[in-house]
Amino acid sequence: MTAKNIVYFDLETQRTANDVGGWDRKRDMGMSVGVTYSTRTGEYSIYSEKTVDGLVDQLRRADLVVGFNILHFDYEVLMGYTVLDLPSQLATLDLMLDIEKGLGHRLKLESIAQATLGVGKTAEGLDAIKWWRQGRLLEIAEYCCFDVKVTKLVHEHGRDNGELFYNDRFSNKQKMTVNW
Numbered sequence: 001m002t003a004k005n006i007v008y009f010d011l012e013t014q015r016t017a018n019d020v021g022g023w024d025r026k027r028d029m030g031m032s033v034g035v036t037y038s039t040r041t042g043e044y045s046i047y048s049e050k051t052v053d054g055l056v057d058q059l060r061r062a063d064l065v066v067g068f069n070i071l072h073f074d075y076e077v078l079m080g081y082t083v084l085d086l087p088s089q090l091a092t093l094d095l096m097l098d099i100e101k102g103l104g105h106r107l108k109l110e111s112i113a114q115a116t117l118g119v120g121k122t123a124e125g126l127d128a129i130k131w132w133r134q135g136r137l138l139e140i141a142e143y144c145c146f147d148v149k150v151t152k153l154v155h156e157h158g159r160d161n162g163e164l165f166y167n168d169r170f171s172n173k174q175k176m177t178v179n180w
């Protein structure tokens with residue numbers, strides 16, 4: 001039997017919501033870099049805007065796509081490049097939405113990763129946009145790869161242990177149950 005292919009995914013954009021006229025225009029934000037990690041190959045793949053079709057193809061071949069806020073952000077940006085309705089056509093676990101459903105409020109990946117794994121993000125999305133404007137694609141790719149790795153580690157911890165931790169707004173460590 002072939003192992004289940006889980007593809008972890010994140011992307012960074014070329015433009016902010018303000019640049020394109022608001023959050024309802026995510027498809028106009030443009031992808032600067034997209035990164036995946038496939039459990040079948042054990043490899044990261046980095047995609048540019050020119051190779052976005054390869055990214056969409058890899059997501060379509062996945063048994064499950066896992067990300068953080070991918071249903072309402074990353075997929076929306078990607079749909080600026082394809083006629084496919086990605087949320088309805090891809091088996092997806094959006095960690096942020098699943099956690100929000102359980103807790104009743106949103107958390108940042110940083111809060112979960114720091115409390116659960118002791119690691120934080122290396123930059124912010126606005127840094128990636130600044131780097132795009134400066135032509136610093138390697139920094140964007142490294143940052144995006146790290147976010148994919150953190151997402152993978154958070155998902156695996158939750159799946160294997162049935163729980164995650166997060167820091168609440170008072171910096172107190174809290175526990176939550178997950179069923180992945």
